[in-house]
Amino acid sequence: MKSSQLRTPALALALAWATCVAAAPLTPSMQQAQALVAQMTLAEKASQLQHESPAIPRLGIPAYNWWSEGLHGVARADIATVFPQAIGLAATWDTPLVKRVGEVVGTEFRAKFLATVGADGSSTLYRGLTVWSPNVNIFRDPRWGRGQETYGEDPYLTSRMGVAYIQGLQGPDANQPRVSAAVKHFAVHSGPEADRHREDVKVAPRDLVDTYLPAFHAAVTEGRAESVMCAYNAVDGVPACANEPLLKHTLRDEWKFQGHVVSDCGAVADIHMDGAHHYVKTPEAAVAAAVHAGTDLICDFGSNKTAQGATTVAAVQQGLLSEAELDRALHRLFDVRLRLGLLAAPAQRPFPQITARDFDTPAHRALNLETARRSLVLLKNDGLLPLKAAPRRIAVIGPNADSVDALVGNYNGTPSRPVTLLAGLKARFPEARIDVVEGTGWVAPPLEDLPAANLCADAACSRPGLQFERFANLKLEGEPSTSAVTPQAVFRWGWPDAHDRQESARWTGFLRASESGEHLLRLRGNRGYRIWIDGELVVDLWDIAWPTSTRGVKLKAGQTYALRVEALQTGWDGEQRLQWSRPGASDEAALAAAREADVVVFASGLTWELEGEEMTVLAPGFAGGDRTRIDLPAPQLRLLERLAALGQPLVLVNFSGSPMAFGAATQQAAAIVQAWYPGGEGGQAVAELLAGDFSPSARLPLTFYRSVEQLPPFKDYGMQGRTYRWFKGDAEFPFGHGLGYARFDYADAKLARSRLRAGEGVKLSVRLKNDSSREAAEVVQVYARRSSAQAPERSLVAFRRVVLRPGESRRLDFELSAEALSTVRADGRRVVEAGPAWLWVGGGQPVAAVTGTKAPGRMLKLEVAGRTDLPAFAPAAKNQEAGE
The missing domain is CATH 3.90.182.10 (Toxin - Anthrax Protective Antigen;domain 1)
Incomplete structure (x- = not known):
């Protein structure tokens, strides 16, 4: 931004002074930020540390509310394009697509800002340009209610999805970002929700390096995220928002992060409050501890003293916090506000091509529909799908049959024309008679x-x-x-x-x-x-x-x-x-409709009212927004079993943001579709999948277990026994699983060499052929396995979504770095050890689902000579996730 865009002559003079005295080269925006902060009183500085930053009229600074949410679209700001929930975006395994989604979301944030910005440049809650997304926490346990906000259980897949979304949101120019993305929640944060304000997570060095931090590292170093949000929980005895090892040594010193850190909302208050961490005794000490460690912005609630500027002033006056540390935080905050154009005159704001009407456009809705199609995972298919002929009569049963809530998930906007499953089926099969009877509620009678x-x-x-x-x-x-x-x-x-x-x-x-x-x-x-x-x-x-x-x-x-x-x-x-x-409600109407139908579609699952952030859901199997069991709720299972007993063709379409165990229905249903929360166009996408208008290509970004009995305790943050990397049991549906309507063959798999020295990379190639009569996409996955006792069962190291015409074949090349063959030792050191290594390339893991389905692919073996240490974090492959 040019100095001519500054609002006041006084600021321009201060800029000239700052430029003269600067001890080191600074970007123009940072020079401007320092000049601006230099003119503020202590009270004014303290006011700008809060997410609800008031105006300073004498300096031409408008009021600004930093809090905006954009997990899968502009959230809580009226009509917007509501894309599939983040876990559904992950199921696409399509980073170019996710980047395009981010671009649309960033554009709609600009539009919402323009529609509501005040004459003085002020903006309000959820209408700003600082977007507190994405969530790259690891979905380590299926009971976590907020897991739906993540990209799943794998650190590599999560890192690639997070980088793509950030790059889409922010755009390619760091000097003029479309919006500012905040990657969250740093770090080691994934439930239980009820304990998050007081939980002290003890994490092993291996798990920290191998699982919990890689996606944050990628978001900061590759995605160039402008912001990081620190978490509620403590890590190894220190609250995350006051944690110097994480915020200073790892984030700033090792990863060279230059942006700003924002606290989760109320997390700074948790540092001192009874019933929370009580790490320090006063709110002044809490603010000082957070800022000293590297937290730059406090999201808080007016009921907390840490939300008051007077507390920060007192912290400085009491000698707990230096004014220089406060200045450092404000320099970072005003730097990004300046680059976003939030202090510029209207005519000088960046992105003049974006208007206040550029949201929920036909083009955006078209991309949303395509994203929904690519997010739907066909878990099982006994040949019923695609439907061979248009059914004359369809029975749509279940609590999500006509539910808008089942489309949107949490942290969402409002779709202008939501297409529920029922609406989608009616539009796709206009000649069919469609009977809709819920038959049951989510956790109670219908x-x-x-x-x-x-x-x-x-x-x-x-x-x-x-x-x-x-x-x-x-x-x-x-x-x-x-x-x-x-x-x-x-x-x-x-x-x-x-x-x-x-x-x-x-x-x-x-x-x-x-x-x-x-x-x-x-x-x-x-x-x-x-x-x-x-x-x-x-x-x-x-x-x-x-x-x-x-x-x-x-x-x-x-x-x-x-x-x-x-x-x-x-x-x-x-x-x-x-x-x-009503307690006496009957499911006989649902059964009667099913008896007369050519095909029964059971719309099962959950909604945002049952799983999410720190909620009170008083129903069996739920607690605090989390779940205590992963089965379909009992009323749904009972009706599903009665429907299956009728012997009618039965399709189970499950809406949820987390894995479900379907019990006997896994075998009884002819087909199972995992729809996630598929966004505003989701019902149309599901109807098209059933009709066979496209071949599904989505893959699971997490493991579907059979029951919680297969899992370690929820509060155990150790990775042993959980996620596909460390789970030794039989999953109901494994990570990476997904079916389509086409057959793919893997042949002529080769390594550039079968022996290499530790620290060297390797090139892998395979010929993929579409052995069917229809165009379809395949998600090619590469997994590595080492024989070390410290190694996981296998790890995803590369993937690519490929579209092939009928009969077409293509040779695919993957260039794997040394990290793909590494393991992390107990002390957190990443090493490549001597010995055999196995690489699997295929349409999923080399394991079978409980239904007996197994992905095609090829196994390759190589030998590693010698041993070497590697940096803790580095990319595992190049160009591995490029789309069609």
């Missing part, structure tokens, strides 16, 4: 519209309906703009258009139960709402960033209960409808 006959405007139930109030704000404040009695809580925000009106609503009245037992309530179609029964909060999903509870309530037949429902609009979500699950 949800049904709460009958108007059970709703009363008064306690005596002499008047039917509910009192409805609508407010022209998000806080239910002031006089309602609408007040009326309605028969049920049925409503559409902003209808008939999709305008975001920033409204809220309240329904009050009474509910009369028709049967005794536990009931679940929900406001279908809305993402921010809460429900009270007799003054007790039973559903609290008011803040979609921090959902807190969903639990059942026991009702007694004939008894009347006070009911209050409140909802807010932060985006247009279509129709809202109050529903409940």
